[in-house]
Structure formats: C-alpha cells, structure tokens
Amino acid sequence: MKSENAAQRIIQFAFIALAGGAWYWATAAGKISPLFLPRPESVWNAFNRLLTLGQFWPPVRITLLTIAQAYAIAALCGILAGYLVTRSKFATEAVEPIIAGLFTIPITLFFPMFILFFGIGTGSKIAYGAVYGFFPIALSAIAGLGHVDERYLRAAQTMGASRLETFRHVLLPYAFPVILTGLRIGFFICFASVLGGETLSSVSGVGRNIALAAELMEPARMYAWIAFVILTAVSLNMLVTALENHAARRAGRS
Amino acid sequence: MSAAADAPKSGFAMPRARAVKLTRWAIIAGAALFLEIYGRFFADPAFMQPVSAVLKALIHPILSDPRILQALGLTIFEIGAAYGLSIVFGSLIGVAIGSANLPRKSLYPVILLLYAIPQVSLMPLVVLIFGLGPAAKIFFGFSHGIFPIIVNTVSGMRNSNELFLRAAGSMGASRAQIIRHVLFPNMVPSFFVGLRLAMTLTLLGVILAELYVSTGGIGYFTRLYAESYNPAPLFALTGVLAAIALAFNGLVRIAERRLTPGLRAAPAVKTPKGNNPEGTAL
Known part of the structure; x- marks a missing residue:
C-alpha cells in the first residue's frame, strides 16, 4: 500500500516535472516562438512588473467585487426561486423542466444582450454571472427542497411551526447538502463567467487584462495573468474539496 | 416519488400530467406575451423589440442573408467537429486511465x-495560437468537451461492481471478454452523463x-447588432x-435513450408522471 502510494506520487510529480521541463526546454532551445510560449523567467518578470507598477491589484479588486456581487445575487435568487417553486408539487413539475431546459442553452449566447442592456461596465458582468450562477443553484434548491420527506413537514405543522420556523428547522437542514452542491457549482460557474465576460467585452478587470495583453502581443504579461487565474481557481477548488472532506468526515464520525 | 403512494390515484395520472404540461406551456406563452406587450408599448426600441418584430427579423436579415447562413453553418460544423474530437480522444484517454489501478x-x-x-482565461491564448478561423473555435470546444468525457469514462469503469468482475474472472473470462461484457456495459450510463455534459461544455467553448x-462569423454579427x-x-x-x-x-438525449442498455428496455411511455430526473443533472 505504502509503495503504491509512493509510485502514484512519483508519477504525478514526473508528469508535472515533464510539463515544466518541456516548457523550459522548448523555449530555451528556441523551438517555439516566444510569441506563443514565452520563457518561464520572462513570465515571472512580467508578474513582478505588474506588482511593482501597481497594475495588479486594481483589476483583481474589480473582478473579485464583480464575482462577489454576481454570486450573492445568484445565490439569493436561486434559493428563493427554489423555495417558491417547491411550495406545491404541481408548480415543481411545471416549472422545473423550464429551468432545466433553459440551463441546457449556453447562456453565453445572450452575452451581447447583457452588453446591450447594461453597457460594457461591471454591470453587464454582474448580470451575466448572476444569471449563469442562478440556474445550478435554483435547480439544486428545487431538488433539495422539493424532496423533503412529507412526514417531517406534517410533523412540524402539527406541532404548530410557522412557515419561517419550518423553513429554518426542517426544510433548510434537510435540503442543505444538495443546495451546497449547487452553491459550489454555481460559484465556479460565476467565477468563470465573470472572467469570460470581462474577456469578451469590458473596460476593466482581470479578464480584460488577459485579452488586452493578447491584443498588444505581450505574451509574458498574458501568461502571468493566466497563471494567476489558474492558481486562484485551483487553490479555491482544493480548499472547497478539503472543507467538504472535512465536513463529511465529521458527519461520518458523529 | 414512491410508486406505492401514486398507485391508488393512477386513474388521475393522465389528466394531471396533461395539466402540468399545459401549465408549463402557459408559463412560456405568458412570458412571450409579456415580452410582446412590454416591447411594443413600454420599452425603448433601441434596447427591446416585441416578439413579433424579432420573428420578422428572423426571416428578413437573419435567414435571408447568405453571410449569416454561412456563419451559422460554420458554427454547426465547429460544434460537430469539436464534439467528435472530444468523444474520440476523451474515451480513449478515459479507457487508458481507467483500465488499471x-x-x-x-x-x-x-x-x-x-x-x-x-x-475562459486561456481564450485569448487559443486565438493567438490557432488564429481567427474555425481551428481556434474547434480547439476551444474540444478542450472544454474532453474533460467530462474522460472523468465520466474513468468513474464509469471504476464503479463496475467488484462482484461482477470476480464472477467473470472465476468463470474464466479473458481480459478482453471482461472489458467487452462487464466493464463496457457497466460504463455506458456514466459515459452518457459525460457525453451530455461534454455537449453543454463544447457548445460553451465554441460559442x-x-x-x-468579432472579425468574422457569428461574433461579428452579434457585435454589429x-x-x-x-x-x-x-x-x-x-x-x-x-x-x-x-x-x-x-x-445526445436520443442517442442516450437508444443506446443505454437499461433505458432501452423500459419505454418512457409507461410512466406518464416521470418528468425525467436525468434532466436535472446539469
């Protein structure tokens, strides 16, 4: 078991080392034009230049604020919609397929409309991210809140629970794991769509800076931004996974 | 939800299902009517047009302009090519990774x-490398679509019941026979989940x-308008x-219904109340 684990680690490490080595070798030997793949050290230098020139934090701040606003709207509206739709079984059956069907259409299609309605400032990105994040959250809220065991609801009712109390003490705890999955998916969709919106059409933010660096043919700067985004997303993902594992282990123990 | 609870009211099953469907269409029609009235009487025509004007625009500039039709055809081709590449390479890599511990x-x-x-953060890079033509779009759709196929192929192969594998092994099945008759049929449902997700993501990538x-294709026209x-x-x-x-x-749905072993045997007609829980999975 131990040696097998070691073998896995070695293969993973070799894989990453191979990719890094290939990057170093290809750029040092001049096999690839630096326009497509700049040298690792020039990417590092470009990143440092962004930091020292103060060009790094303002776009990051704008993008993070946009994501936070978009996600807050998506989460609130998604859970509220899930709650309202699941108040009757009939409404659930009628409305759920509409939401699920809309979600199969890539909402990116409607991005030009967001630009038309909200302009090229942060407003259109907030709206776009909120709409994109709304669907997985609403669908999971419907799935979670719509399948609460009837007996619990009836028991709460018999014991004279108000609507708010029922929601707080019965519906929410019961549906929470399912909603949490939706919130997680919704967050990463929100994250990606805000960045995508900024790349497509914007005046500020991280996505805009990536596109701008590409347009100005400054690959080192573009790679520095891309590396920042990838590292942020991957570490966020690992953090969420670790939290989930921790919660699952605690739930398993108790 | 439970068959036992629904059994006594099976006589009402059909009208209820029809009522649900009618309500659904009524909601959609209501939304269209609202947009028509709002667009016609209240909205600024620079931002919003009634549904009827949109339908007119569909016939006149959109479906009668050969440049737009060509761009649409190219987009369909790109989606098909990206999806095909995702399936081929995704399933090959998935089987290669999932076949051994x-x-x-x-x-x-x-x-x-x-x-x-x-x-999305790689999009400018992809366009820089592959140029403005269809190659960049096909690659971007492909790079989006391949991952769910790999992931679901691998998890489908892993989920094969240990018991089946051991039974096949003890009955003297060869490795090829185990793959063909145990691993493969077991993998199909998960594989189709991957195919469905891959279609969503391929569409996202290409679009x-x-x-x-925005110098050509669909992007030029959307930006123009x-x-x-x-x-x-x-x-x-x-x-x-x-x-x-x-x-x-x-x-993808039709292919799934035709090709999944378990679903093929049970036609959807038998359960009118079922509103396809599979549809909710992203």
Missing part, C-alpha cells in the same frame, strides 16, 4: 486538476470563441443559436 490513481487527480481550470473573435442598438436581429440570431444548441442537446 496505477494510472487511475496517479493520473486521474491530474485530470481533475486540469478540469478545474477556468478555460465563447465565436463571440470573442449589439453596438448599433438593433436588438430585433440580435434576438433573432440568438434564438437561432439557442435552437441549434437545443437540437444538439436533443440528439
């Missing part, structure tokens, strides 16, 4: 890590790249693209 445990986390990368490259405050053809074009997306998703 060591590659699965070591490389699967790497694949999951790559899957978690927000690929993102199409919108990003959006920036000249001409919403009717913009909505019509978006509607056509949405219809294309729905058609591609529908094709």
Whole structure:
C-alpha cells in the first residue's frame, strides 16, 4: 500500500516535472516562438512588473467585487426561486423542466444582450454571472427542497411551526447538502463567467487584462495573468474539496 | 416519488400530467406575451423589440442573408467537429486511465486538476495560437468537451461492481471478454452523463470563441447588432443559436435513450408522471 502510494506520487510529480521541463526546454532551445510560449523567467518578470507598477491589484479588486456581487445575487435568487417553486408539487413539475431546459442553452449566447442592456461596465458582468450562477443553484434548491420527506413537514405543522420556523428547522437542514452542491457549482460557474465576460467585452478587470495583453502581443504579461487565474481557481477548488472532506468526515464520525 | 403512494390515484395520472404540461406551456406563452406587450408599448426600441418584430427579423436579415447562413453553418460544423474530437480522444484517454489501478490513481487527480481550470482565461491564448478561423473555435470546444468525457469514462469503469468482475474472472473470462461484457456495459450510463455534459461544455467553448473573435462569423454579427442598438436581429440570431444548441442537446438525449442498455428496455411511455430526473443533472 505504502509503495503504491509512493509510485502514484512519483508519477504525478514526473508528469508535472515533464510539463515544466518541456516548457523550459522548448523555449530555451528556441523551438517555439516566444510569441506563443514565452520563457518561464520572462513570465515571472512580467508578474513582478505588474506588482511593482501597481497594475495588479486594481483589476483583481474589480473582478473579485464583480464575482462577489454576481454570486450573492445568484445565490439569493436561486434559493428563493427554489423555495417558491417547491411550495406545491404541481408548480415543481411545471416549472422545473423550464429551468432545466433553459440551463441546457449556453447562456453565453445572450452575452451581447447583457452588453446591450447594461453597457460594457461591471454591470453587464454582474448580470451575466448572476444569471449563469442562478440556474445550478435554483435547480439544486428545487431538488433539495422539493424532496423533503412529507412526514417531517406534517410533523412540524402539527406541532404548530410557522412557515419561517419550518423553513429554518426542517426544510433548510434537510435540503442543505444538495443546495451546497449547487452553491459550489454555481460559484465556479460565476467565477468563470465573470472572467469570460470581462474577456469578451469590458473596460476593466482581470479578464480584460488577459485579452488586452493578447491584443498588444505581450505574451509574458498574458501568461502571468493566466497563471494567476489558474492558481486562484485551483487553490479555491482544493480548499472547497478539503472543507467538504472535512465536513463529511465529521458527519461520518458523529 | 414512491410508486406505492401514486398507485391508488393512477386513474388521475393522465389528466394531471396533461395539466402540468399545459401549465408549463402557459408559463412560456405568458412570458412571450409579456415580452410582446412590454416591447411594443413600454420599452425603448433601441434596447427591446416585441416578439413579433424579432420573428420578422428572423426571416428578413437573419435567414435571408447568405453571410449569416454561412456563419451559422460554420458554427454547426465547429460544434460537430469539436464534439467528435472530444468523444474520440476523451474515451480513449478515459479507457487508458481507467483500465488499471496505477494510472487511475496517479493520473486521474491530474485530470481533475486540469478540469478545474477556468478555460475562459486561456481564450485569448487559443486565438493567438490557432488564429481567427474555425481551428481556434474547434480547439476551444474540444478542450472544454474532453474533460467530462474522460472523468465520466474513468468513474464509469471504476464503479463496475467488484462482484461482477470476480464472477467473470472465476468463470474464466479473458481480459478482453471482461472489458467487452462487464466493464463496457457497466460504463455506458456514466459515459452518457459525460457525453451530455461534454455537449453543454463544447457548445460553451465554441460559442465563447465565436463571440470573442468579432472579425468574422457569428461574433461579428452579434457585435454589429449589439453596438448599433438593433436588438430585433440580435434576438433573432440568438434564438437561432439557442435552437441549434437545443437540437444538439436533443440528439445526445436520443442517442442516450437508444443506446443505454437499461433505458432501452423500459419505454418512457409507461410512466406518464416521470418528468425525467436525468434532466436535472446539469
């Protein structure tokens, strides 16, 4: 078991080392034009230049604020919609397929409309991210809140629970794991769509800076931004996974 | 939810299902009517047009302009090519990784890590490398679509019941026979989940790249209409693209229903109340 684990680690490490080595070798030997793949050290230098020139934090701040606003709207509206739709079984059956069907259409299609309605400032990105994040959250809220065991609801009712109390003490705890999955998916969709919106059409933010660096043919700067985004997303993902594992282990123990 | 609870009212099952369906269409029709009235009497025509004007725009500039038709055809081709490449390479890599313990445990986390990368951030790079033509769009759709196929192929192979494998082994099945008769049929449902997700993501990738490259193709026309405050053809074009997306998703659904061993035996007609829980999975 131990040696097998070691073998896995070695293969993973070799894989990453191979990719890094290939990057170093290809750029040092001049096999690839630096326009497509700049040298690792020039990417590092470009990143440092962004930091020292103060060009790094303002776009990051704008993008993070946009994501936070978009996600807050998506989460609130998604859970509220899930709650309202699941108040009757009939409404659930009628409305759920509409939401699920809309979600199969890539909402990116409607991005030009967001630009038309909200302009090229942060407003259109907030709206776009909120709409994109709304669907997985609403669908999971419907799935979670719509399948609460009837007996619990009836028991709460018999014991004279108000609507708010029922929601707080019965519906929410019961549906929470399912909603949490939706919130997680919704967050990463929100994250990606805000960045995508900024790349497509914007005046500020991280996505805009990536596109701008590409347009100005400054690959080192573009790679520095891309590396920042990838590292942020991957570490966020690992953090969420670790939290989930921790919660699952605690739930398993108790 | 439970068959026992629904059994006594089976006599009402049909009307109820029909009522649900009618309500659903009524909601959609109501939304269209609202947009028509709002667009006609209240909205600024530079931002919003009634549904009837959008339908008129659909016939006149959109479906009668050969340049737009060509761009639409190219988009359909790009989606098909990207999806085909995703299926071929995704299933090959998936089978290679999932077939044995060591590659699965070591490389699967790497694949999951790559899957978690927000690929939009790579879009300018992809366009820089592949140019403004269809190659960039096909590649971007492919790089979006391949990951769910790999992931679901691997997890489908892993979920094969240990018991079946041991039974097949003790009955003297060869490795090829085990793959053909045990692993493969077991993998199919999960594989189709991957195919469905891959279609969603391929569409996303191709359309993102199409919108990003605004010098030609669909992106040129959407930008043209959006920036000249001409919403009717913009909505019509978006509607056509949405219809294309729905058609591609529908094709995957049909293939799934035809090819999945378990689903093939049970026609959907028998359970009118079932409103396809599979549909909720993203």
